[in-house]
Amino acid sequence: MQKLTVQVCVCPECVMNGAMDIMEAIESLNKLKVQLSLHASVNIIPRAHLGEEDHGSKSPLVIVNNELIENANAETVMSKILTHLQ
Amino acid sequence: MRGIYTPVTKIRRQVFAEIARLAYNGDDMSKLEEIPYKIIPGEVPTYRDSVFVERAIVGERLRLALGLPMRSATDPAPISKGAADADIPEKYYEPPLLDVIPFACAKCDTTHYYVTDNCRGCLAHPCVSVCPVQAVSMVDGRSYIDRDKCVKCGRCKEACPYSAIVRYERPCAASCGVDAIESDELGRAKINHDKCVSCGMCLVNCPFAAIADKSQIYQLIKCIQSGAKVMAAIAPAYVGQFGPLATPDKMREGLKKLGFADVIEVAVGADISTIHEAAEFLEKVPDELPFLATSCCPSWAMMAKTNFPEIAECISDSPTPMVSTAHAIKEKYPDAKVVFIGPCAAKKLEASRRSVRSDVDFVITFEELMGMFVAKGIMVGGEEDESEPFTDATGAGRGYAVTGGVAEAIRDVIQEMDPDREVPIETADGLFECRKMLTLAKAGKRNGYLLEGMACPGGCVGGAGTIIPINKATASVKAYKNSTEKKHATESPYAKKKK
Incomplete structure (x- = not known):
């Protein structure tokens, strides 16, 4: 089974800008494994800080398999994950 | 939109962070005029058909976040007009708490x-x-x-x-459990403040971000900056709200970095309320009252008393956890200022009541507190942060934040006091369900019951001022509750067992 690691920054600014909702969206992919024909497991790692120390205007920050996503949201992160898995 | 991060959520939170920055930086109120340009940059509208409308709406939100009254669109005044009045280190509030920004309303059709x-x-x-x-x-x-x-x-x-x-249905009206949403002469939503119980569900369900409540963060920051001893009382729903690293053990240090003198869990007050309500149940049901309903949710209690006056006396008269906690703090530190930090819009109203005003000085929500953390650049739960666990509250008190937790805590104490007593329970969350439950109770079909009502979906974890999705918050609160060594309210050092 394919494995994918997604790191989500959970600094205050990223949490305020929806980091927890992004994590929820990533977890929700597990419920769509049949519809998406997924044979993979996604490992979510919350990080105190990703990227630069003060990344306010770029938050939330997410890294999908070493690829940094700035101003991430559920839509862009789910799409990136599926791109990596398919 | 509950549990989904949308541009509506983003704007609301940006406003809180900017107001907190304004306070921390000690900026002149004229800076208010610049903030809409920071939140809505550029010339191309993102959310509506004009950046000018977008900025005007942000301007009204900024005024409300300062506690100022909303202006009419016909008022030629700048955003900062009257803002100096709000530049004080104590609560600044004039009703109503919640309102529709008329020119932000999309005039959704009625049902x-x-x-x-x-x-x-x-x-x-x-x-x-x-x-x-x-x-x-x-x-x-x-x-x-x-x-x-x-x-x-x-x-x-x-x-x-x-x-x-x-x-x-209009989303605001569909989410209102007390039918308080009406229309003005232009077909825009208008809140009937005689019916409104300030639960804030319209606020979080309006897809056009047209509804907002007043905040007290600016005045709270000024109070902290004045050197006052400010104590934070944090409601049980806080667990998990500030991210997975901001564990309960790390919250005290995080809040101290903001300038709070110390932090106490409101679960401590929940334990006191539990014992009070258990004793009240044993004393009054069924001889004096047909049933007893819990009192901790202010919107539920207000709805029950307003819509069901015949059974109003069945709502417990026990002090709420917020009030019990604040009272305990003021007993120990009479000169301290008490801030209730919770998930709830309606607590702001409860704290403005004459009987409560002297104990609770400010009420802010988790979202508003997050704005303060962001403005100050404080990371809660960093590796270098001290771990200082809260030790006074019980699992029962910590479980108040999730539907069913209040009734369960009270029932456990009742059965501790009177092991032979059967306590049938019914719980309801969301004001529609609460009204159904009370309709049955009024008809005599819940006699002998302990009824728990929560205005928000899932309980306090679904409050209007929360940050994370309800299911995540519920799981966090339950895990914290289950990990608590002291299980029942009677094990709390604050609780004096009443028999």
Whole structure:
């Protein structure tokens, strides 16, 4: 089974800008494994800080398999994950 | 939109962070005029058809976040007009707490049924047959509903085999459990403040971000900066709200970095309230009262007393956890200022009552606190942060934040006091469900019961001022509750057992 690691920054600014909702969206992919024909497991790692120390205007920050996503949201992160898995 | 991060959420939170920055930086109130340009940059509108409208709406939100009254669109005043009045180190509040920003309202149509393109114009057309007032007919080969005749019973919707008929509701009105949303002369939503119980559900369910409540963060920051001893009382729903690293053990240090002198869990007050309500149940039910209903949720209690005056006395008169906690703090530190930090809009109203005002100085929500953390650049739960666990509260008190937790805590104490006593329980969350429960209770069908009502979906974890999705918050609160060594309220050092 394919494995994918997604790191989500959970600094205050990223949490305020929806980091927890992004994590929820990533977890929700597990419920769509049949519809998406997924044979993979996604490992979510919350990080105190990703990227630069003060990344306010770029938050939330997410890294999908070493690829940094700035101003991430559920839509862009789910799409990136599926791109990596398919 | 509950549990989904949207641009509406983003704007609301940006406003709190910017108001907190304004306070921390000690900027002149004239800086307010610049903030809409920071939140809505550029010349191309993102959310509406004009950046000027977007900025004007942000301007009104900034005023409300300062606690200022909303202006009329006909008022030529700048955003900062009167803002100096709010530049004080104590609560600044004048009713109403919650309001619709009229020019942000999209004038959504009121409740009606209509036929979508799913209609096949079928031979059976049961929608026509089931309508009791002949409002449905076949026009040009498809179903048509005459809105003047329609009585909104929904039978046509139920009967359609293609799910072609939908019930259309204004999201604000659909989320309001007390029918407080009306319309102004231009068809925009208007809150009937005589009916409103300030639960804040319209605020979080309006997809156009047209509803906002007043905040006290600016004045709270000024109070902290004045050197006052400010104590934070944090409501049980806080667990998990500030991210997975901001564990309960790390919250005290995080809040101290903001300038709070110390932090106490409101779960401590919940334990006190539990024991009080358990004793009240044993004393009054069934001889004096047919049933007892919990009192901790202010919107539920207000709805019950307003809509069901015949059974108002069945709502417990125990002090709420917020009040018990604040009272305990002021007993120990009479000169301290107490801030209740919770998930709830209605607590702001509760704290403004004459009987509560002296104990609770400020009320802010988790979202507003997050704005303070962001403005100050404080990371909660960093590796270098001290771990200082809270030790006074019990699992029962910590469970208050989730539907069923309050009644369970009270029942456990009742059965500790009187092991033979059976305590039937019913719980309801969301004011629609609460009203159904009270309708049955009023009809005498819940005699002998302990009733728990929560205005928000899932309990306090679904409050209007929360940050994370409800299911995540529920799981966090339950895990924290279950990990607590002291299980029952009577094990709390604050609790004096009443018999």
